[in-house]
Each structure stands twice: as structure tokens, then as C-alpha cells.
Amino acid sequence: MVQIDAKILVNEGIGPQRHKMALYAPQIGRQAKPGQFIHVRVSNNFPPLLRRPFSIHRVEGQKIEILYKVVGKGTEILSEKKRGEYLDILGPLGKGYRLPSATSKISDIILVAGGTGVASLLFLAEAISVANAELSILVLIGAKNREELLCEEDFRRLGCRVEVATENGSRGYKGLASDLLENYLPLSEDRPKPAVFACGPSEMLKRIGKISRKHRFPCQVSLEERLACGVGACLGCVVKAKGSSYTYKRVCKDGPVFDAGELIW
Amino acid sequence: MMQKAKDKPPNLGIELAGISLKNPVMVASGTFGYGEEYAELVDLNRLGAIVAKTITLKPRLGNEPPRIVETASGVLNSIGLQNVGIDAFINEKLPFFREYDVPLIVSIAGDTIDEYVQLAKTLKGEEISGLELNLSCPNIKYGRKFMFAQDPKTTHQVVSRVRKATSLPLMVKLSPNVTDISSIARVCEEAGADGVSLINTFTGMAIDIESRKPILRQITGGLSGPAIKPIALRMVYEVHRAVKIPIIGIGGIMTAGDALEFIIAGAEAVAIGTGNFVDPLTPIKVIDGIREYMIRNKIKDIKSMVGSLQCRKS
Numbered sequence: 001m002v003q004i005d006a007k008i009l010v011n012e013g014i015g016p017q018r019h020k021m022a023l024y025a026p027q028i029g030r031q032a033k034p035g036q037f038i039h040v041r042v043s044n045n046f047p048p049l050l051r052r053p054f055s056i057h058r059v060e061g062q063k064i065e066i067l068y069k070v071v072g073k074g075t076e077i078l079s080e081k082k083r084g085e086y087l088d089i090l091g092p093l094g095k096g097y098r099l100p101s102a103t104s105k106i107s108d109i110i111l112v113a114g115g116t117g118v119a120s121l122l123f124l125a126e127a128i129s130v131a132n133a134e135l136s137i138l139v140l141i142g143a144k145n146r147e148e149l150l151c152e153e154d155f156r157r158l159g160c161r162v163e164v165a166t167e168n169g170s171r172g173y174k175g176l177a178s179d180l181l182e183n184y185l186p187l188s189e190d191r192p193k194p195a196v197f198a199c200g201p202s203e204m205l206k207r208i209g210k211i212s213r214k215h216r217f218p219c220q221v222s223l224e225e226r227l228a229c230g231v232g233a234c235l236g237c238v239v240k241a242k243g244s245s246y247t248y249k250r251v252c253k254d255g256p257v258f259d260a261g262e263l264i265w
Numbered sequence: 266m267m268q269k270a271k272d273k274p275p276n277l278g279i280e281l282a283g284i285s286l287k288n289p290v291m292v293a294s295g296t297f298g299y300g301e302e303y304a305e306l307v308d309l310n311r312l313g314a315i316v317a318k319t320i321t322l323k324p325r326l327g328n329e330p331p332r333i334v335e336t337a338s339g340v341l342n343s344i345g346l347q348n349v350g351i352d353a354f355i356n357e358k359l360p361f362f363r364e365y366d367v368p369l370i371v372s373i374a375g376d377t378i379d380e381y382v383q384l385a386k387t388l389k390g391e392e393i394s395g396l397e398l399n400l401s402c403p404n405i406k407y408g409r410k411f412m413f414a415q416d417p418k419t420t421h422q423v424v425s426r427v428r429k430a431t432s433l434p435l436m437v438k439l440s441p442n443v444t445d446i447s448s449i450a451r452v453c454e455e456a457g458a459d460g461v462s463l464i465n466t467f468t469g470m471a472i473d474i475e476s477r478k479p480i481l482r483q484i485t486g487g488l489s490g491p492a493i494k495p496i497a498l499r500m501v502y503e504v505h506r507a508v509k510i511p512i513i514g515i516g517g518i519m520t521a522g523d524a525l526e527f528i529i530a531g532a533e534a535v536a537i538g539t540g541n542f543v544d545p546l547t548p549i550k551v552i553d554g555i556r557e558y559m560i561r562n563k564i565k566d567i568k569s570m571v572g573s574l575q576c577r578k579s
Contacts, residue, residue, distance in 0.1 A: 001305045003545060041544065046338050049490055049543055086543070090306070188570035227334050228340060229542040231306070233318075235347045236333030248326055248347060253302075 001093060001231070002027045005098065007088040008064055011079070016147050017070040017080050018116065027060040028091045032123035035096025035222055035257040039230035040078070041088040048074040053227050053252070055120035055199070056092060067119040067150065093230050097220055097257050099126050099131055100195050108136040110184070111160075112177050112208055114200020115143060118151040120222055129158050135159055136161070138184070142177025146170040178207040185215050193217040198260075209253065209260035219260040225251040240264040275559035276566045277552070279313075281511055281534050282434040282459035284368050284394045286313040287569055290524065290552045292514050293538035294319055294372035294397060294438070295344070299358040301366070304543040311552065313534060314368040316462075317358070319399045321373070322380050322387075324350035329482040334471050339492030339517075340539050341469050343404045343483040346374060351387050359391060368394035370436065374402060378423045385431040396433050398423065398458075401440030401488045402464035414440040414465075417452045428457035434511065439463040439504075441493075446500045447507035454508045462513040462536065464497045465506060478567075490539040491517040498530050505531020505572050506552060519547060522556020531572040 010022035016165045029040065039051040052074040070079050081087065097120075100109065109128055111121045118141060125137055127204040132147075137160040143149045145168050155162050164172035165180050173180055177200070199222040212219035228236040232253030241249045241262050249255065249262075277288035291314040297303055300315050309315065327347025334341050349357065354371075361371050375381040385396060400413035400420060410572050413419050414437075426439055437453045439446055439466040450461045467489025471480045479485075497516020504512055514532030516541065518524050524535045540547035555567070564570060 003306050046491060046543075048335065049338055049539070051334050051543065052342065090545070168276070208275070226331075226333065228342075228539075229296075229302070231298075231302050231545070233302040234296060234333070234342070234542060235327060235344050236342055237348070238330050238332065240330075246326075246329075 001091065003088070003090045004028070006089050007150070008081055008083055008085050008087060010013055011083060012082050014067070015150060016241050018067065018148070018150065019070070020057070020067055021071070021081075022063045022065045023089065024062060025089065025091075027063045028089070029059040029064045029113035032056050032059050032064065032092040033096040034127045035120050036088065036094050037256065038064070038091035039093055039227065042074045042077045043205060048077070049172060050228055051230060052078070053093075053230060055222070056123055057119040058123055060127070071114045086142060090230060094252055094256050095254060097197055098223070099127060100135065100194065108138065108194050109205045110181065110194045110196045111137060111139045112181055112196060112198040112200070112204075113141045113151075114140065114204040115148070116150065117198070117200030117222070119199070121197060122151050122154050124197060125158050125160055138163070140165070140177045140180040142166070142180070142204070144168065176207070178204055178211065181208060182211055183213065195211050196220070198222070205260075206265045209263065209265060212260050220257050221263075222257045223251050225256070225257055227252050273565065276557060277556060277559070277566060277578045279533060279568060281314075282395065284314065284370075284438065286368060286534060287311070287529065288313045288552050288555070289534040290548050290555070291316060291370075291513065291534055291536040292541060292548055293536035294399065296538040296541045299354075299361065299579060300369075301358075301361050303541070303545055307549065309367050312367050312548055313518055314370055314394065314553075316370045316372055316397055316536060317347055319346050319372040319374045319402065320348050320351050320354045320384065321346060322384060322457060323374065324348065324353065326365040328347050330483055331480060332486075334480045334486070336469070336488065339488050339490035340542070341471055341481060341486040341488050342466070343481045343486035345404045345483070346402055351384055355387070355391060355429045356526070359393075360423050363392065370395040370397050372397040372399050372438070374399040376434045378419070378426055381423050382426050385427045385433075388433070391429065394434065395436060395459075396427070396431060397436040397438055397462055398427060399438050399465075401438050403440070403442065403466055403468045403485070411528050412440055412442075414438070414449060415443055418450055420449055421452045424453050424456035424458050434459045436460040436462050438465055439498060440465050441496065442468050447503045450504040450508050458510060460513060460533075461504060462510065463498055464493070464516050467493055467496070484567055489517065491519055491543065493517050494523060498526055500572070501532050502528055502530040519543065521551045521558060524551045524555060525558060525570070527572050528567070528570045529572070531574070557579060
């Protein structure tokens, strides 16, 4: 974890209200694991006061990339930043995805992405294809409409199979990415289970958690939460998790990636 | 050749209620965890002191989320004193501080006066520099209508009982949710407190207009950050005129200028709270900025700044 002033290399629109930013951050890129995030101070003035968290989307050489959607004042300011400006960022933060080991008995990998949730899953797909090239990766991407679908080609270039779902049916399956997952199931009992990784809106993750319980496959979900400190100090971002009765876990430090089974939705 | 007096570096060190501080800039309870969360980013040895997250007798799970929401230049929180409890604090968190040369002040809170006394007794003999009584958390139910710091009588009882139970320097964290904070500060002084920390957060709320639900699960929370700074400053100014014991000024400090305002208003030391979330280096930047200010204005000793407000003659 480091705090640096990172130079903006790219900040461009890639869809309606969707942007991609590349930052020169070799110290963070070297340490970063899929599922981890950076905590960005979008302005030296306030409001907005608090930093904004963004999943690391890709690491390429000395630069890191994030994907973001403009949802409020913080991301609006971010979208107006120019190439060459500097951003105060903290990272890499949090606990990322646990990669399947080479010996684990899984048939293949399914990634389920909703909206900008694709961001961390592309980084994960890259890491898996490097670490374990034999595993086949199926990517299920969901969005409201075809304009909001992101990263389809990036996954294909990695050799992943990609299926898409749009809520209005303007592209691919009409419905949700979690429906695509359900269509893919049930699996025959004698086959090894797939390992599922999901990132997207909490309603989607909740549904996928339920499906994973029903069909008993391992499932990791990456939660989105509003954060204050981002380093585990303020205890503002907790989620309810299983304990002797229950306990609270910090999204920023114990997550953002959790086993779906350990959460109490 | 003898060094000229004016070339000497300014003295930022202070004695606060018997604790030696390298500089008057501390980090406030609840915003810096148990120190370890920030150790990778901040040189803890440079801090004036660390006030640890409030500890209770038994571990507390804290409140249901959502616990936090940003408001205009502020943050509302309703954490509910989630903490590991005094035993785990002593066994698991305290050893970390032995590696550092920085005073540790332990913040404690109880549901009853007896619990405050018991906490103070349990901490006897531990390597800590002082205690801060948190009488002012707005986010927990005390089994009574008011928080301790809203009632002069119970404030007096808890401070004097803890005073008898410990020889450690004793600070009291005051609530701004009162009519007259000076009278509560005076009660603390009379009951034997060595200092007062002010202020804790203001009770506030925020509403989601689409769902018409309060954003925080507990409906209300404590407001902190730059939004409350002018009120905190006014309260430090008032309390400074009412008591002789030192004041730790807290409330929305983001810059050295903010910290100096509190010192000029009468605070012997300051603590950074929400500023740590915005920039973990806030305390370090504040220390450096105070030093630069002192050099620029040829001030040799920070103590000469305390309460140096120049009011206009009427």
C-alpha cells in the first residue's frame, strides 16, 4: 500500500457516462492483485470530501487502469480531468480474488459481470489465463442496454467465451447476467463444479449468491460499498457476515472480495 | 561561533496534562483505528500522540449498516463503538505500540459509571500515556435518555470516580450537543480531569428522497469534518475562558491554518479526525505547516500561541 501522486495518461469516454482512466503508477501496478482497488482523491477542495474507490481494471507495464461510471459529483469531477494532471491515489487496497490453484478440481471458470463490475473481472481473467492456461473461462456480461455493455472484445481477445445479456434485449439474451448463469446450470453431478467470480450491483450479487448455494459451487463476489478511510480504520463500510451468531466485516480491508457463503445478505 | 537565537528551530513540543508531546498534533479517537491500519502510510513516530479507537469492557459488534454517508463538507457516521473489547485490546493491539515512540492515549466508554472505573483499573500498569473518557458517543444507547456528557451531574460522578481509580493523565471528550459546553468543561475540571477534548460529533441525519428513508440505518449519526469546524472553534474559545486545564481542539481540521486557529482560540493541542480519511498525511502536513508558520512569524515556542487571540477593543 502506497500513497502517490499519479500522472493521468488517458481519461476517455468509452460509452454513455462511462470512462476509462490510465494512471502512471508503477509502485501500485507491481503490487496489485485482481479485485484490489485504489482510493482516489478527486479534488484538493471539498466537497466532495472523501476519496472514491475504484477497482483496478488492468495493469500494463508501469500503468494501471480504472473504469468508472459518472454517478455523482466525485465521478463527474474525475471525468473532467485532463491528461497530464496528477491524482492523489492510495493503493493497492483490500483483499482481492483468490485465484484457483492448478490442482483444484474445478471444471472451468465463470465470470459474471454487471455494469462496470467488468472492471476487476478483466484483470482476473488475465491473471487466470497467465497462471493456468488450461482452464476455460466463460464470461457472462450484463447491462441495461447494448450501449452500456463493456469489455466484450477484451475478454474475447484473451480467449474467453463471452455471452451477453441486456435488460431491454437490445443485444444478446433479454434479461439479467444472473439468468445466463442459471441457464448454464444445473450441472451434472459427476462433473467437477465451476468456480464462479462475480462483480456488479448488490442485487445481482445477492441472486448469484443464492444460485451458488443451491447448486453448491464455489463463488467469490466483489462488493461495492461507499468507503471513508479505505484502510480498515473507520469501520464505516461493514457487511454482515457469519460468525458465532454474526459479525461485521470491513469491505475495504477484509474484502471487497468475499466468499458468497460467508455473507449474510 | 554561537548560534543566534533566531536561527534555532522553533519548539513545537508541549507538556499536555503531564504527557510530553513532540508537537501538538494528535490523531482523534475512532479515526485512526489502533494505529496499525495507517502504519504503512504514516510515520507514527512523528505524531504528537495517538488516541486509539474507543474500547469497552466487552467486545461490541457495532451498529447495523449503512453506517456512513458523506454530506456537504462533512461525514455522518453511526459506527456504534464497534471494538474488540479491553482484553483483546491489551493482548492483541497494545503490543504493536511498543515498537513506536509516540504517546498512546486510550479512549474508553462504558454503559455505566462502574464500567468506566473498571476499564481504568484494568488499564493500570499497561504501557499507555493517558486515558480519554468518551462521554459523548452519539451512536449508542446508554439505557438512559442522555449521553453522559449532556448531564453535568453524571459527568461529575464519572470523572471523579475514574479520577480516584487511576493516576494516569485523564482527558474527557465532550459533546457539542449541549446548551453550554463551558459548564460541562468546568464540571470536568472540578472533578479532577487533567484536560478536555472537544468536540465530539454533532447529531445529524440525511434522507434519501427517492425512498424517503434515512440513509443511516440508525436514522441519526454524528457529523464531523470541515462542516463543523467553525462551531468547534467557537466552543474551544468559550471553554478556554472557562477552565484552566488544557484543551485538545478537535473538529474538521484539514490544514495547519485550521490547527493554528484552534491553538489561537485556546487549544494546547489539536487532533485530526475526518482529515485522516481524506489524506492520511494530514497530521504530518499540519505539523510541517505549523513549523513553517512559526519560522515565518519568528515564533520560538508554540506555547506562546495558545489562547493568543487578539480581540478588538469595544
